[in-house]
Amino acid sequence: MIINHPLLGPRDASEFVYLGDAKLMNRPNPKSETALQDFHDYMYLRDNPAGEHKELWFHEQGDRSWLIVTRNTISHEITHVELARPSA
Amino acid sequence: MSMVNKDKPLNFTFDGKAYQGFDGDTLASALLRNKVKVVGRSFKYHRPRGIMAAGTEEPNALVEIHGAGVCEPNRRATTIKLFEGLTAKSQNRTPSLAFDIYAFTDFLSPFLSAGFYYKTFMWPKAFWEKIYEPAIRRAAGLGKLIEQPDPDNYDKGFLHCDVLVIGGGPAGLLAALNAGRSGKRVILANDDFILGGRLLSDPIEIDNLTALQWVEKSVAELRSMDNVRILERTSVYGAFDHGIFGALETKTDQIGAPGARMVLWKIFAQHSILAAGATERPIAFANNDRPGIMLASAIRTYQNRFDVKCSDKTALLFNNNNALSTISDVQIDTRMGLHVTDTKGRKGLRSIQLSDGREIQTDCLAMSGGWNPNVHLTCHQRSRPVWNEAKACFVPNTDTLPDGMQVIGAANGEFTMPVVFDSVRRASEALGVNTDDHPNTQAAPYEVSAFWHVKGKKRAWVDFQNDVTAKDITLAHQEGFSSVEHVKRYTTLGMATDQGRTSNVTGLAILAEATQQSIAETGTTMFRPPYTPVPIGAFAGPHKEQHFKPTRLTPSHKYAAEIGATFVETGYWKRAQWLVRGDEKGWRDSVDREVITTRGSVGICDVSTLGKIDIQGRDAGAFLNKVYVNSFKLLKPGKCRYGLMLREDGIAKDDGTSARFSETHYVMTTTTANAVSVYRHLEFARQCLFPDMDVHLISTTEQWAQYSVAGPNARKLLEKIIDPEHDISNEAFPYMACGKVTVCGGTRARLFRLSFSGELAYEIAVPTRYGDALIRKLMEAGDEFNACIYGTEALGVMRIEKGHAAGNELNGTTTASHLGLGGFVSKKKDCIGKVLSQREGLVTEDSVRLVGFVAVNPTDKITNGAHFINDGAERTAVNDQGHMSSVAWSPELGHYIGLGFLKGGQNRKGEELWAVDFVRDNHIKVRVVSPHFVDPDGERLRV
Structure with a gap:
């Protein structure tokens, strides 16, 4: 696979480490009354779509930026890549 | 004009007998040149087998190549380029090809049908693993695995191109020319050792040149272009995501030759053009596996490319007009209702029986059941080929090809030269490249009428490599296997090195007939990478032995090695484990001395790996x-x-x-x-x-070399190293202080007053390049204190004596409260993991807690991994109270000590229970104590 890094251009997937669903960026509010349930859902409940999926990849053998990669889980087509933190 | 150089003879041996071939021969053509008919015994029935094909599809002629004291099994004789001194041997025969004791299996064939071992060797059950399976494995099978290290070197490489052309036949050559002339960066990968493909076997005129002249002219032009790279003897074995291809280049077949024997390429291609050609199909009829029965296209290859005539009297069994270019004396056209009903000749064909009653004496039968496009690479991303009734073959599904791929020529089901070149033009135009120089050629259209097998009681082979007959397929269907994937696995049709190149389509046509479905409905099995066998050594490449993974050396490595260190691998690092001094006998002598020296005076440990x-x-x-x-x-x-x-x-x-x-x-x-x-x-x-x-x-x-200097004399030692303007007295630089200092007259350093050992201790860090110098300076300055280097074992002993958690405790299942560090968790702030660490199951009173253990009888040796069982309780998993995670001999205390996780351990100090270790059969009564064995109040840290 090739991931088109927004800063560095097309890079081989072997340079990256995969984490998973980009929803992991939406850490719940620890002060909420439902925090325990919210964190449980955040940690353990994931969608497993057949189709477009936003996921987190870390450019470990590169510039160490975390990327949000939109990948089709059926075709592996990558339609969009962006920096998780716009000014990484 | 053939492609062998008769002025350059090459000597080789097969099964110990010496022969001569020529430069440009394959082992197969050289064997045929020397009239060697039987080259192997079949997989299951041990039937004598000869060469059937001329390319990668060869199912029978699998041989061992010997060299450098080892052998490589299962090599296809048709793909081995002959070299001087080649030593090859046949396989799957005991003791020899001519006489094979397992040949009796051929007469047992009524009992050896598809799935026979599932049915026959059922009882008694225990016999399967010990008796039946080993016996079957001895009798059946292909080559033997060598159980020695591979003596060869393999390399890996990466290539990028605009256009990857796969296949160096007429279509591939023209596609590469078109793209090359337009300035594209082109890679042309050809799995044969010469370019030209079928043109070398089926010469026709192109642009008023002979086929060979056209090939030579095209290759010369390609070689003259800087933007074209030709990879010879390179099989593209996989088409992966986003235009990435795997390819295996064979540099030499010789085992133990200098340099890399094979190179595994990863090719990144914007576009790819598949011109992989097609493979001719055999026809299934009774006893169609005798040596001398060959594919018609192979006979033409041996004749035209290698100048080897297979026979003086060749019979031709065919269902298509393409086969007619084979020189033959007898024509058996299935389209005229003729076919072959049986054959004779155990060690080589003697005669064939025709459906019209004639018996013809011949030692060579050419068969052609039509052509199968080599669609494999089009399917590596889940595309399935589609059935073309008119051409009686599966062709690539052009709607679902891998990104950027186009298919041309015979691989796309174009079997006539002018149409082949037209398909190249279309693909070239799609890439926007020049197609002005379009070759002119003429040929009759391909006409075929499907003919798969001759029905009858005798065995008619479909898959020669795995000894699968037409009957096996119909039997599988009778027994309820109707999916093509199930039939494949039940009968082994299309498995092993040839992956059913010659057998798959025939097999599923017979299945379709049995299930009364169309071939289109029956479908194909999945094609997966690799297209051709790739040795594991090629995947490993240079990453073997010490290069399997990187090795990281600490800044003090050289010094530690000089003074007797034994190293331990921690991840990629090599760390000093202990260092032998004087006449120390075993590791414990060294470790005990290192601990005693550190606690008594001063010890130094490389902690740069943190x-x-x-x-x-x-x-x-x-x-x-x-x-x-x-x-x-x-x-x-x-x-x-x-x-x-x-x-x-x-x-x-x-x-x-x-x-x-x-x-x-x-x-x-x-x-x-x-x-x-x-x-x-x-x-x-x-x-x-x-x-x-x-x-x-x-x-x-990696930027800092960092050493722990620990022990009552640590400060005195460091004061000799650290420049005097830096005050490191207890008052100026107390426990847990940190700061920037200089050492040895101005070298910048960082100093931390940290202790893992529990002693007065510092960690001093200098830029890595000074690490070797600093360790030598420290030891020189420490001479008056009898300072020592201590390794990871002594480090481990001292941290257990202090009750510090390490890897054995931070094992991915323990929380702060399990570790006895619950009090560390700040109540005032959020942190990662805080909310979920409060889950009910993790904070109950009886959840495990890290505590210390000593044996009730002080001379007993406790072991880690032991499980705790209450005194009097049965020693079963239900009564498990936790486990011992770390154990050490404490030189300070003179007995073994342990750390472990015990249910409700915080409230069980003084209790006696059993540490049960069934692995070492060591059950010891232990007492629960505080995990802080040495200096529990931390007084030594603060002096």
């Missing part, structure tokens, strides 16, 4: 508050603090210390093992969870 992360920014403190359970925001500059880090699920991730050098600058240390994953976790927290914080991170693990 992960070091430089953290800077206005929000550095707030950031550390988020990743550690305890607070770092209020830590004063010039101070260090122990920190515990959780995963978001509440389980302990790592621990270490962080030092604050200024308002905006911290230096974190991590454990050696987790240095990489903690850094990744921190970047995740910084970029994904807390993107608004002003904080930046960089790993500096």
